[in-house]
Amino acid sequence: QFQHSTGIVVYENNVYVVDEKLDIVQKFDNDGNFILKWGGGGNENGEFNEPQGITIDSNGIVYVADSMNHRIQQFTTDGEFLSSFGKYGFNDGKLKIPVDVAVYENNVYVVDGERDIVQKFDSDGNFILKWGGLGNENGEFDKPQGITIDSSGTVYVADSKNHRIQQFTSD
Helix, strand or coil, X not given: CCCCEEEEEEECCEEEXXXXXXXXXXXXECCCCEEEEEECECCCCCXXXXXXXXXXXXXXCEEEEEHHXXXXXXXXXXXXXEEEECCXXXXXXXXXXXXXXXXXXXXXXXXXXXXXXXEEEECCCCEEEEEECECCCCCCXXXXXXXXXXXXXXXXXXXXXXXXXXXXXXX
């Protein structure tokens, strides 16, 4: 069942869906048959508060943007909690309402929707760099909502209130 699905990713013939209102991730096979779910409302490891984005890296690590807990959580594809990073704040490496996440070459890219930036972390959650800021010029955002990265490392960011998609290098 769904109340407000906000993120979806396909990995090894399975579909993973984040539901922001139910505070869960659900896993289905490629025919739509339910396999399992994990999460639930809260702020402990493995719990969510309005999760939104999801991605899976080439090693099968699931990354979930746990928006109102201001963190990224990592899981196995069977929902076993591995780790998390990000804490509420405005300094580099801190998160304020992360809304989406993408992975490229062992780096994690997080759309920080409240701060109108993208932050890049290593796979252990160590801050590397950030870009963006509120505005409508090239490289600036107004409520960015989504992120994906193609096989050559081009980063695409859905800049929602500026009504555009922006492209960047992975650095």
